[in-house]
Amino acid sequence: MLGNHLSGTLPSDMGLFLPNLRGIYLEVNELGGTIPASICNASQLILVDLGGNSFSGLIPKSLGNLRLLQRLNLGLNNLTIESSELNIFSYFSSNAYLKNLYLSMNPLNGVLPNSIGNHSIFLEELDFTGCTIKGNIAIDIGNLSRLTYMSLGGNDLAGPIPTTIGRLSMLERLFLFDNRLKGPIPSDICYSGRLGNLNLAGNKLSGQIPKCVNNITSLRYLTLAFNQLTSRVPLSLWRLTDILVVDLSSNSLSGSISSSIGNMKVLTILNLSRNQLSGHIPETIGGLISLANLSLAVNQLEGSIPISFGGLVSLELLDLFGNNLSGEIPKSLVVLRYLKYLNVSYNKLRGEIPTQGPFVNFSAESFMSNDALCGLIRLNVPPCKEASLGPRKAIGVSILKYVLPTLGLTIIVVFVVLVSGKLHGKKNSKLSNNKDSMPWLTWRRISHQQLLQATEGFSENNLLGEGSFGSVYKGRFLDGTYVAIKVLNLELEGAFKSFDIECEILQHVRHRNLVKIISVCSNIDFKALVLEYMSKGNLEMWLYSNAHCLNMLQRLNIMIDVAAALEYLHLGYSTPIILCDLKPSNVLLDEDMVGHVADFGIAKLLSDGISLTQTMTMATIG
Numbered sequence: 179m180l181g182n183h184l185s186g187t188l189p190s191d192m193g194l195f196l197p198n199l200r201g202i203y204l205e206v207n208e209l210g211g212t213i214p215a216s217i218c219n220a221s222q223l224i225l226v227d228l229g230g231n232s233f234s235g236l237i238p239k240s241l242g243n244l245r246l247l248q249r250l251n252l253g254l255n256n257l258t259i260e261s262s263e264l265n266i267f268s269y270f271s272s273n274a275y276l277k278n279l280y281l282s283m284n285p286l287n288g289v290l291p292n293s294i295g296n297h298s299i300f301l302e303e304l305d306f307t308g309c310t311i312k313g314n315i316a317i318d319i320g321n322l323s324r325l326t327y328m329s330l331g332g333n334d335l336a337g338p339i340p341t342t343i344g345r346l347s348m349l350e351r352l353f354l355f356d357n358r359l360k361g362p363i364p365s366d367i368c369y370s371g372r373l374g375n376l377n378l379a380g381n382k383l384s385g386q387i388p389k390c391v392n393n394i395t396s397l398r399y400l401t402l403a404f405n406q407l408t409s410r411v412p413l414s415l416w417r418l419t420d421i422l423v424v425d426l427s428s429n430s431l432s433g434s435i436s437s438s439i440g441n442m443k444v445l446t447i448l449n450l451s452r453n454q455l456s457g458h459i460p461e462t463i464g465g466l467i468s469l470a471n472l473s474l475a476v477n478q479l480e481g482s483i484p485i486s487f488g489g490l491v492s493l494e495l496l497d498l499f500g501n502n503l504s505g506e507i508p509k510s511l512v513v514l515r516y517l518k519y520l521n522v523s524y525n526k527l528r529g530e531i532p533t534q535g536p537f538v539n540f541s542a543e544s545f546m547s548n549d550a551l552c553g554l555i556r557l558n559v560p561p562c563k564e565a566s567l568g569p570r571k572a573i574g575v576s577i578l579k580y581v582l583p584t585l586g587l588t589i590i591v592v593f594v595v596l597v598s599g600k601l602h603g604k605k606n607s608k609l610s611n612n613k614d615s616m617p618w619l620t621w622r623r624i625s626h627q628q629l630l631q632a633t634e635g636f637s638e639n640n641l642l643g644e645g646s647f648g649s650v651y652k653g654r655f656l657d658g659t660y661v662a663i664k665v666l667n668l669e670l671e672g673a674f675k676s677f678d679i680e681c682e683i684l685q686h687v688r689h690r691n692l693v694k695i696i697s698v699c700s701n702i703d704f705k706a707l708v709l710e711y712m713s714k715g716n717l718e719m720w721l722y723s724n725a726h727c728l729n730m731l732q733r734l735n736i737m738i739d740v741a742a743a744l745e746y747l748h749l750g751y752s753t754p755i756i757l758c759d760l761k762p763s764n765v766l767l768d769e770d771m772v773g774h775v776a777d778f779g780i781a782k783l784l785s786d787g788i789s790l791t792q793t794m795t796m797a798t799i800g
């Protein structure tokens with residue numbers, strides 16, 4: 179009965195009359211109350227799956243009596259263990275055959291025992307993500323020789339990663355992210371010959387990346403971000419020719435990027451941002467045809483942006499912000515048809531900003547604070563001098579400048595804009611049907627299960643507010659990102675339409691004063707928008723609640739933010755967007771009190787002066 183809407187509690191005598199029961203599958207329902215201790219009377223149980231519910235209270239110790247139990251999933255509930263029983267494994271020491279133990283996202287408040295390896299030697303999968311576990315990872319962990327998956331991420335573990343981890347020769351996925359682990363990454367990890375996914379991000383790990391890392395030829399995902407790693411990136415790392423994702427961001431790594439990077443032919447994400455990398459960006463990066471995200475931001479890279487970047491045919495995000503890059507932005511980038519995000523701000527670039535291909539959609543934010551970039555006025559750079567335009571263009575510009583009077587020129591420009599606007603409007607019954615400009619290709623994939631996890635099962639504690647078509651919850655993903663999740667109440671008339679409109683508009687618009695969409699989760703009976711989280715709440719609260727106060731400058735800035743957003747919606751896009759519901763509760767404020775306009779559920783897209791999208795709505799028209 180997995181994945182239904184079953185609610186209520188489990189009968190307290192549940193296990194008494196089911197002597198032959200071998201499996202309980204009740205994962206992802208709305209069940210609550212305590213887990214009845216009588217469950218242990220169903221002594222033939224091999225599998226107990228109660229994850230993703232709202233069970234609370236103590237995990238019954240009697241579960242340890244289920245001697246045949248192989249899989250126990252209690253993840254994503256609100257369960258604890260007895261405060262006298264800090265050792266979480268003591269609960270399961272008699273479950274001799276236990277292979278899969280999932281307790282993630284329960285406030286267990288326990289510790290990992292020193293004798294961890296004496297327990298459960300059959301364990302294959304262990305998930306204690308986000309269980310508020312303290313203590314050190316004991317060296318005995320190396321005895322769990324059958325482990326293929328271990329996640330202790332999002333806990334409060336301290337101390338070093340024991341070298342015995344290298345004895346886990348079957349290990350395929352190791353997640354120790356978001357703890358307080360310190361010391362070096364033990365080179366013994368290179369003996370884990372099956373390791374495919376290693377995530378140690380968000381700790382205090384220091385020293386260097388083990389040189390033997392290239393021995394782990396099975397490695398596909400390597401995430402070491404947000405640590406204190408120093409010294410050069412070992413050359414051996416670039417020899418991992420089958421790796422898909424490398425995230426070493428926010429460390430103190432130095433040295434240059436080896437040209438051997440060109441061997442990583444299947445790499446899709448490379449994030450080396452916020453380190454101290456220097457030297458030139460190797461031309462060989464241009465051969466990485468699967469690369470979708472490349473971030474080298476906030477380093478000390480110099481030289482020019484390689485022309486070979488034009489070969490990064492899958493690139494969606496290119497972040498070179500905050501380096502010492504000089505020379506011109508290569509024209510070769512105009513062929514990158516999937517490029518949706520570009521940031522070359524805070525470098526020493528000069529010359530003309532290309533105007534073709536993806537550059538049509540980039541705004542001034544992509545090019546701020548460089549030495550001498552020039553181009554279109556909307557990019558906040560001076561127009562290019564004729565010399566930099568090449569001889570033919572220069573002649574053309576001269577003719578326009580001297581032959582046509584300014585007024586005539588203006589008329590022509592306005593005419594061209596109007597005609598192209600009309601053509602665009604006719605071609606697109608909605609904002610755009612062009613598959614090549616689908617930003618949702620870059621949206622993070624988020625499942626219903628992840629949303630449940632992020633919001634602790636859409637708990638009331640995380641409710642941010644309620645609107646006309648549903649509720650908005652605060653969520654925190656396992657990587658620490660906060661989001662706002664707008665869950666539509668599909669029973670309300672107009673909710674489907676509101677969802678479609680909001681999706682349609684948010685997926686196309688991009689402006690610093692509009693709330694950004696991160697993803698959508700859409701099934702037949704569940705629809706949610708995952709939005710950037712605005713930590714300072716809505717403007718209505720700031721204006722009318724006694725507990726909040728805005729000074730004049732803040733008020734002025736927020737007014738400018740809202741005006742900039744409206745200007746963009748009305749004029750900045752080929753199809754004007756009329757918000758229809760502008761009110762203080764729809765102006766959200768981020769951590770820096772920057773205003774972001776939200777709620778497009780009843781917005782209208784205008785084309786040829788005709789409203790294409792209209793909704794019956796209960797929300798305020800404003």
Ligand SMILES: Nc1ncnc2c1ncn2[C@@H]1O[C@H](COP(=O)(O)OP(=O)(O)OP(=O)(O)O)[C@@H](O)[C@H]1O
Pocket residue numbers: 642643644645646647648649650662664693709710711712713715716759763764766776777779796797798
């Ligand atoms: N991205 C976000 N970050 C933080 N809080 C948010 C976010 N989105 C919405 N909220 C909060 O949730 C509340 C409800 O938002 P929602 O857009 O559903 O409805 P509303 O705009 O308040 O009402 P209506 O739908 O009637 O216009 C907002 O007022 C705001 O306080």
